[in-house]
Amino acid sequence: MAVQNADAPESSERSRLLEKVSSFLLVDENEEMQIKDEALFMRSLGCSPSQLLKVVSIFGNTGEGKSHTLNHTFFMGREVFKTSPTQESCTVGVWAAFDPLHRIVVIDTEGLLGNSSKQGQRTRLLLKVLAVSDLIIYRTHADRLHDDLFKFLGDASDAYLKHFTKELKATTARCGLDVPLSTLGPAVVIFHETVHTKLLGSDKSTESVDRLLLERFRKLSRFPEAFSSIQYWGTQTLNPPTNFRGLQNKLEQLLDNNATRSPRSPGVIFKALQALSERFNGEIAGENAAHSCFFPDEYFTCSSFCLSCGSGCKHSMNHLHEGSYHEAKQRCRYSAQYDNRIYTCKACYEGGKEVIVVPKTSASSDSQWMGLARYAWSGYVIECPNCGVIYRSRQYWYGNLDPVDTVVRTEIQHVWPGSDGFLKDNNNAAQRLLDGVNLVAQSVSELSVKPAKAVTSWLTDQIAPAYWKPNSLIMMCRKCNTVFQDNDTKHHCRACGEGFCDSCSSKAAPVPERGWGLAPVRVCDVCFEQRASYAEILASELEEEEGGTLARKVGEAVTNTIGVVATAIDIPLGLVKDAARPAYWVPDQDILSCHNCQREFTAKLSKHHCRACGQGVCDECSPLRRPVPSRGWDHPVRVCTGCNQKLGEL
Numbered sequence: 001m002a003v004q005n006a007d008a009p010e011s012s013e014r015s016r017l018l019e020k021v022s023s024f025l026l027v028d029e030n031e032e033m034q035i036k037d038e039a040l041f042m043r044s045l046g047c048s049p050s051q052l053l054k055v056v057s058i059f060g061n062t063g064e065g066k067s068h069t070l071n072h073t074f075f076m077g078r079e080v081f082k083t084s085p086t087q088e089s090c091t092v093g094v095w096a097a098f099d100p101l102h103r104i105v106v107i108d109t110e111g112l113l114g115n116s117s118k119q120g121q122r123t124r125l126l127l128k129v130l131a132v133s134d135l136i137i138y139r140t141h142a143d144r145l146h147d148d149l150f151k152f153l154g155d156a157s158d159a160y161l162k163h164f165t166k167e168l169k170a171t172t173a174r175c176g177l178d179v180p181l182s183t184l185g186p187a188v189v190i191f192h193e194t195v196h197t198k199l200l201g202s203d204k205s206t207e208s209v210d211r212l213l214l215e216r217f218r219k220l221s222r223f224p225e226a227f228s229s230i231q232y233w234g235t236q237t238l239n240p241p242t243n244f245r246g247l248q249n250k251l252e253q254l255l256d257n258n259a260t261r262s263p264r265s266p267g268v269i270f271k272a273l274q275a276l277s278e279r280f281n282g283e284i285a286g287e288n289a290a291h292s293c294f295f296p297d298e299y300f301t302c303s304s305f306c307l308s309c310g311s312g313c314k315h316s317m318n319h320l321h322e323g324s325y326h327e328a329k330q331r332c333r334y335s336a337q338y339d340n341r342i343y344t345c346k347a348c349y350e351g352g353k354e355v356i357v358v359p360k361t362s363a364s365s366d367s368q369w370m371g372l373a374r375y376a377w378s379g380y381v382i383e384c385p386n387c388g389v390i391y392r393s394r395q396y397w398y399g400n401l402d403p404v405d406t407v408v409r410t411e412i413q414h415v416w417p418g419s420d421g422f423l424k425d426n427n428n429a430a431q432r433l434l435d436g437v438n439l440v441a442q443s444v445s446e447l448s449v450k451p452a453k454a455v456t457s458w459l460t461d462q463i464a465p466a467y468w469k470p471n472s473l474i475m476m477c478r479k480c481n482t483v484f485q486d487n488d489t490k491h492h493c494r495a496c497g498e499g500f501c502d503s504c505s506s507k508a509a510p511v512p513e514r515g516w517g518l519a520p521v522r523v524c525d526v527c528f529e530q531r532a533s534y535a536e537i538l539a540s541e542l543e544e545e546e547g548g549t550l551a552r553k554v555g556e557a558v559t560n561t562i563g564v565v566a567t568a569i570d571i572p573l574g575l576v577k578d579a580a581r582p583a584y585w586v587p588d589q590d591i592l593s594c595h596n597c598q599r600e601f602t603a604k605l606s607k608h609h610c611r612a613c614g615q616g617v618c619d620e621c622s623p624l625r626r627p628v629p630s631r632g633w634d635h636p637v638r639v640c641t642g643c644n645q646k647l648g649e650l
Helices: 011-018 038-045 066-074 119-132 147-175 206-219 245-256 266-279 346-350 368-378 431-446 449-463 525-530 534-540 550-561 563-569 573-580
Strands: 024-027 054-059 094-099 104-108 135-140 185-194 227-236 341-345 381-384 388-392 408-412 507-509 521-523 624-628 633-639
Touching: 024 119, 024 266, 038 094, 038 266, 054 066, 054 119, 054 245, 066 104, 066 135, 066 245, 119 147, 119 185, 119 266, 135 147, 135 245, 147 185, 147 206, 147 227, 147 266, 185 245, 206 227, 227 245, 341 346, 346 408, 507 525
Parallel strands: 054 104, 054 135, 135 185, 185 227
Antiparallel strands: 024 094, 094 104, 341 408, 381 388, 507 521, 624 633
């Protein structure tokens, strides 16, 4: 590969070939590729697509003369890479140039221990350059080799083997490259320039120099196994300028050796660097934390943590783009906040399949109304796609077993940021409220009239809207002043919230402003006379969804199936919504504007919940209906336009 002295062009010819060579910014300090495609990469280098090239890069601390070394080693001293006598680092990011004499891509890197901002990202960028290099020069101007040199190379070796070899192999397969990219890491030359001290091994054989280097690595518990070789070249400069001739010869020998690293086309080089840049990028969590390693795992692994147990994802960065989901090294723990327990059908599991089941109000074969009616009497169901309905919570009058003991097995899963969460808590729409009503129904049926009235009165006070006067304070009818006896029923006007006897509150009218929808509800005589006709209100409330809200359906199901109890406690429609709201729905008080169009909600702009994501949306942003089986909705329900665009089953 290298051009031998006997065949080398004359100095003037060499100068002519290098005249047009210039460097260009390949990757900036934020790890952003500045060259966007292979064609631009080859034009910037000034080489042909068919040329086979190797890559040489240089590392070292800021101020060690890395750019100066490259200029004199490969470009006859021309300032291809910018140098500066000032204190500021003259190289920011990664710069590249093409050496046409040796047919190599020369890469200059930003110095270590330089700019402290985003130090983790800058250090990670160095390893990406190392991964695509065939030969690395580690430049040091210290009189003695410091431990940091050996720590850097040892940690770089570990990180290369742990994070980069897999990605380089994947790139080889994905891009159909003929040249393997990760059979072995690059060769390393430690270029050591001293002034006052002797060179390493200057009074011993060359074999002992290699042994001394390995001994230094061993003392620091570092093992540079990724590198094909680590060699030392030193020069003592008593009087400037520095003699780079020995380094040139050493590099030419290594470049001529194709046994471990073969030359490849510029397109392959670009694809490898591009693949690494796409995989390992972005801000690093906890970057300012002190690390004992130059390349900690945090620089290369996914930054997501389980919200329940705090475990980090074990995959590489940006793995989601390739369809690989988050995964932790350890098992998760249960969190009531996220309810990260899932159920799987026990029969299917024993048959070799893992089928997730979701407790819900009705079976998929039930109609919406029949399902709610059955639910009111028989409780929630657990339905397996393979086995059908495998459990009803109140199948028998007594003695119902817990499903975990009979038909399902539980598993605790990690909760990752951005995930849909776990909604397997039997709360599909109205379950909590209906369960409570059925328990009250059973209790009331077993009590005498007076205790039953006490239970009803207490329950009503617990769940009543804020504007209702508590039962305990209602001693007489607000209108006729008749004193209530123990067996008398107290009625609340849905408009004013005061307590009345039956004869003074026998009329009904819609009270939509109190959350009762358009259906006529009990009002007192005074409020009835003040209200507009039902037809006028119906015409003005065009935004009310067809078929009524889910909460009204629940209220009607309660009324139809256990009317005696519903009549006794007269559950408010607005309260049904709050009590029965699934855990994943954003609370009404937290919804100020539509999640999709950002319009603020007003009295005329109603807020609705998407049954898939739980966000608050307006009617225009949720016009369609789709089943959402993952949330327990087998029948078409309201979904927002964003969720409706998702492919497959919701």
